[in-house]
Amino acid sequence: MPLFAVPPPEAARRDLAQVLAEGPFSRALSLAIDRSGLGLARLGSRLTAAGVPVSTTTLSYWRTGRTRPERPHSLRAVTVLEDVLGLPARSLTGLLSRPGHCGAPDPVGWERLWGPRNGVLPVLRSFDAADETSLLVLSLHEAVYVGADRCLARLRVREVVRAIEEPVQARVVALRGCAPGRPPRLVSTRYCRAVRTEVLAEPGFVISELVPARPLAVGEIAILEYEFEYTDDVPDTSYDRRFRHPVAEHLVEVHFAPEALPSACHAYRLDGPAGVEREVAAVPVAPETPALCFASEVGAGIRGLRWGWP
Template identity: 80%
Template sequence: MPLFAVPPPEPPGRELGQTLATGPFSRALSLAIDRSGLGLARLKDRLAAAGVPVSTTTLSYWRTGRTRPERPDSLRAVTVLEDVLGVPPRSLIELLSRPGHPDTPDPVRWERLWGPRNGVLPVLHSFDAADETSLLVLSLHEALEVDADRCLTRLRVREVVRVLEEPVQAKVVALRGCVPGRPPRLVSTRYCRPVRTEVLPELGFVISELVPSRSMAVGETAILEYEFEYTDGVPDAGYDRRFRHPVAEHLLEVHFAPGTQPATCHAYRLDAPGGPERDVTAVPVSPAMPAHHFATGTAPGIRGMRWSWP
């Protein structure tokens, strides 16, 4: 037998059968749809014909775990889906009522991430994509630069996203400066373009809505790159990112100018602004490599890094 023998492929229906027994609902539904060969548009037509209309957006959310069917009409639609997709009666419904197998958490509210009285909230909510984005972030890579005066100077971001719905495909990014009065500037984009940008000088915020460079179909992935420049020139000792949705992987790296290394550095998680730091992890500091922290399965909340100067 070869040392690295490849096992025979698992029969297509076996994983579906196992997932119908163990959950979660979103994975079972996704496997059943894939096995059926029916697209979301055809499923939508079948449901409408049965008298339980459901949009393709909602079907996409159900199969990715972004939302769950909970209302009575949605549960009736699931029973129709069981028949259309050829799975045993009540097999999907029972997954929804079974404890211990949660699907992907619902996105948290901006109020939890910024604080209920933060003046940025009305502007955030004025962007449609801020509350219901059609792009799911799979991978997020951030590179922050700190100059010899200990000031944040530049933030470069690279995201890999997957399209969850059509036709709206946009996302909103918000960045706060170190002090009120001089907010950061969006200085460049790649593979995407800004369609609306709001600057809040008194709060030190810039908010921009980005769309990919081309229209994409549901299920496709895209790369979004964008860069902010800090303008306040004020020394700082930390940076954080707010997550409304889970992210599969997050890499934050901080590049300190040569000869400007902090004394200590650590990564942390917050459930809400002003809360206690959790999952505190020491981050090595070395002139040979940027300080960085890599996390997988990042849950909604606040992730950041702090450092102290000698």
């Protein structure tokens, strides 16, 4: 049964029909909500009554494009929304499942990257932007610094991103320290700002949600720069980055203090944290120059560098 008493203007009807046919999902949901006359609180009540509760904050993020439904519970909620909003079956879910929707492939699960029993997973899932796809990472440049004590000292990151849906949502980044109880800390940002940071002291994690310094239009390019500082004093022999989405290019450079120059270094790829190292390649190490590893068209998974001393 329609949820509005007076038909909307013909132009609005045509706009909704076109967006339901072409996407994006966020725009279609927003127009459908406007047409229904229901507020987010009432929509939330309908979803709760149907057994698929969704917070008004999450509904707001879905309609503005800051996040999108990814998990089975969320997709069931979208199916209920189609009925509540008087839309044809699969009109919204079809936009989510369409190949190439939102301009980016579906991300791999956090479980694949961190392991199904990792204690960081519940905190990652608490970030509404953890399943983001509105920012497409075009280029990722990381600089890791190893001190004379052979401990990781700091990590500097520069990301070049393109907005593929608006409003632009956040980037969620997670970094693990080398010892329990001594997590890294976010010490600076440039061209972006942290809107939320969670520290998991015991497992040694820090998770930050970063947003661009200003709203971006669809197609616009931006730079995000941020720096973490390691706080533990445990020597480490590797650094890796975990990719949920493909990235056009990735460069990691490891700067060793002259007193801590390793005897060997190699790059590798993992499908998961318990996987076997693949695509192993020797990386030259020399005084006064960083160890470098560059890859293009990087797929989802784990990529890193490993080194050792005599």
